[in-house]
Amino acid sequence: MALIVQKFGGTSVGSVDRIATVADRVAGYRARGDDVVVVVSAMAGETNRLLALGRECAAGGAPDPREMDALVATGEQVSSALLAIALSDRGVPARSLLGHQIRMRTDAAFTKARIRTIDDAPLRRVLDAGRVAVVAGFQGIDEAGNITTLGRGGSDTSAVALAAALDADLCEIFTDVDGVYTTDPRIEPRARKIARISYEEMLELASLGAKVLQIRSVEMAMKHGVAVHVRSSFSDAEGTLVTEEDESLEAIVVAGVALDRDVAKVTVRGVVDEPGLAAKIFEALAESQISVDMIIQNVSEDGRTDVTFTVTRGDLESARPIAEAAIGETKRHAVIFDTDVVKVSIVGLGMRSHAGVAARMFRILGDAGINIDAISTSEIKVSCLIDEERGEDAVRALHGGFALHETRNDG
Secondary structure: EEEEEEEOOOOOOOOOHHHHHHHHHHHHHHHHEOOOOOEEEEOOHHHHHHHHHHHOOOOOOOHHHHHHHHOOOHHHHHHHHHHHHHHOOOOOOEEEOOOOOOEEOOOOOOOOOEEEEEEOOHHHHHHHHEEEEEEOOOOOEEOOEEEEEEEOOOOHHHHHHHHHEEEEEEEEEEEEEOOOEOOOOOOOOOEOOOOOOEEEHHHHHHHHOOOOOOOHHHHHHHHOOOEEEEOOOOOOOEEEEEEEEOHHHHHHOEEEEEEEEEOEEEEEEEEEEOOOOHHHHHHHHHHHHOOOOEEEEEOOOOEEEEEEEEEEEHHHHHHHHHHHOOOOOOOOEEEEEEEEEEEEEOOHHHHHHOOOOHHHHHHHHHHOOOOOOOEEEEEOOEEEEHHHHHHHHHHHHHHHHOOOOOOOOOO
């Protein structure tokens, strides 16, 4: 008998029929003797509907974040209760629980709260009574008793956090895809499902645009050593196990290719080249909670230089006045904003021990006639900023160039 935490996303519980399918699956685990904690998202589209209602009531203004959290948390309350009802109908005792009932304590950062502590006693009482615990994901409670939410994709984080608190044997994330692929199959039909991937590789892929798992859920799984199995709600096929790295995973030079379309380039031209300039620009961005990725500073000429950096497209408007302030009142200098760019990246543990991977990437892109605007690297990642219209071409070229369609020893 095992203790398993399972998370089902909005598509998986998007209708009464699909909730029935989830209930059948959970009942199967109980029949073989497993203890099960189920974490559910709101039904597909429900969170967006509730957000729209909140904005409509604010009549064009910014809704109170506290009230918006109280509003959108109701989506998970509905789906958790419906699943508990469906399980009970199948003779499987179940109890739905909200964030405050499992005492998932968070900070008070409404709409993007972070988990601080979980009291596992309420969950263990439900399990000890022979029931399935059906938990509303995405939500918690702060020290003042206010309902908080964990941000988009927060149910993944809820599930991993509960698995860590309960010392569960496995955390299964059921979604509308059947695992993690070497790249987006919609771009490259030869993309291959990966049997096992390390936390670090998954974290990089998630941060680079892969939407399979929320970034914070991967961070938490890595911190607490929670094995995460990503699989499909609509089949019994094995998915992808996200786990600790080992020698077999380290032997794979490149595990995947990611395409991030949420990128904007900012170039500050002709700023005075003096000590502390870069610090001034990027400290101001940090104070505005704007994350910066790629940074390039050209060689100084005539005491002036160009600084280029990238931000998400959603942060571009906030970054604009900061960049413009850097050039002062000198009209012959300017700030250039470019949203016609994307970031293509390769990720793999094997980059640590294999030389020439970046050079090979650049050669593959060059042979495909794809120009590189900027480059950033980490220990297991190389990213290139390129023209948006060549993004999918780059993915296919890199996937083929590194032969990612071939079967690897990651099983």
